Amino acid sequence: MQLIENHITTGIPLSPKAKLSARNVDVFYGDKQAIFDVSLDIGVNEVIALIGPSGCGKSTFLRTLNRMNDTIDICKITGEILLDNENIYDPKVDTVPLRARVGMVFQKPNPFPKSIYDNVAYGPRIHGLAQGRVELDEIVEKSLKRAGLWNEVKDRLHAPGTGLSGGQQQRLCIARTIAVDPEVILMDEPCSALDPIATAKIEELIDELREKYTIAIVTHSMQQAARVSQRTAYFHLGQLVEVNPTNQVFTTPQHELTEAYITGRFG
Numbered sequence: 001m002q003l004i005e006n007h008i009t010t011g012i013p014l015s016p017k018a019k020l021s022a023r024n025v026d027v028f029y030g031d032k033q034a035i036f037d038v039s040l041d042i043g044v045n046e047v048i049a050l051i052g053p054s055g056c057g058k059s060t061f062l063r064t065l066n067r068m069n070d071t072i073d074i075c076k077i078t079g080e081i082l083l084d085n086e087n088i089y090d091p092k093v094d095t096v097p098l099r100a101r102v103g104m105v106f107q108k109p110n111p112f113p114k115s116i117y118d119n120v121a122y123g124p125r126i127h128g129l130a131q132g133r134v135e136l137d138e139i140v141e142k143s144l145k146r147a148g149l150w151n152e153v154k155d156r157l158h159a160p161g162t163g164l165s166g167g168q169q170q171r172l173c174i175a176r177t178i179a180v181d182p183e184v185i186l187m188d189e190p191c192s193a194l195d196p197i198a199t200a201k202i203e204e205l206i207d208e209l210r211e212k213y214t215i216a217i218v219t220h221s222m223q224q225a226a227r228v229s230q231r232t233a234y235f236h237l238g239q240l241v242e243v244n245p246t247n248q249v250f251t252t253p254q255h256e257l258t259e260a261y262i263t264g265r266f267g
């Protein structure tokens with residue numbers, strides 16, 4: 001693998017404080033290297049979009065940020081991911097509370113086969129976040145409100161989550177993530193299974209969630225990256241080629257590979 005010259009990877013977040021910092025991260029699936037020496041800071045209350053051609057390693061990199069790759073046996077990671085300056089790959093880090101702090105929303109909405117209420121209450125119950133029913137009810141209501149779903153479901157909280165529309169299911173999954181009070185939300189193409197109206201709702205929601213959380217979103221849609229993110233990171237063949245303010249990436253990209261991608265010359 002030839003390393004790409006002239007990375008534009010200063011990686012300095014727009015906000016002064018980094019919430020997550022990747023340092024020299026390499027990822028291997030067996031003998032095959034999928035991520036090459038990626039360093040990137042993600043700021044507090046920032047939405048960063050990860051873009052690039054299919055197979056460039058966006059999802060792999062995203063999954064390093066909450067050790068979701070641990071679930072893949074052949075996957076090995078070197079380097080460091082610092083969350084508030086602590087390396088999440090330190091052997092003493094427990095991945096269960098880590099994944100509550102750094103929650104994840106997947107491409108395909110994946111509610112549990114439980115009621116709407118129990119989907120949201122699940123995490124708070126296992127993490128012991130509520131003292132009793134009243135507190136749990138409050139967490140469920142607050143999370144559904146924050147995910148913009150409360151008004152649509154408040155009269156049927158005990159109906160199955162899987163009975164909702166695709167867009168509602170994705171907002172339910174966001175409510176489930178929010179319910180355990182995360183600090184970072186990772187989103188892996190959260191709208192790719194949704195229609196344009198449901199997509200617009202999730203995009204509005206991402207903008208609102210930014211006030212409270214740090215968000216990293218993988219997207220195939222450059223329009224979506226432009227609408228929701230403050231910075232955009234362009235990946236190419238497992239390398240981080242450029243990270244810059246989103247409007248700059250889409251108007252005056254600094255690297256020729258970014259320019260080729262955004263002008264549709266490959267991807």
Ligand SMILES: Nc1ncnc2c1ncn2[C@@H]1O[C@H](COP(=O)(O)OP(=O)(O)OP(=O)(O)O)[C@@H](O)[C@H]1O
Binds near residue numbers: 053054058060
């Ligand atoms: N579980 C796995 N086992 C082996 N190789 C994998 C695995 N997951 C991803 N890869 C490989 O790692 C590389 C990066 O894949 P990844 O899914 O991270 O890219 P991506 O940019 O998110 O792609 P896409 O946009 O198509 O979702 C690819 O070559 C892919 O084949």
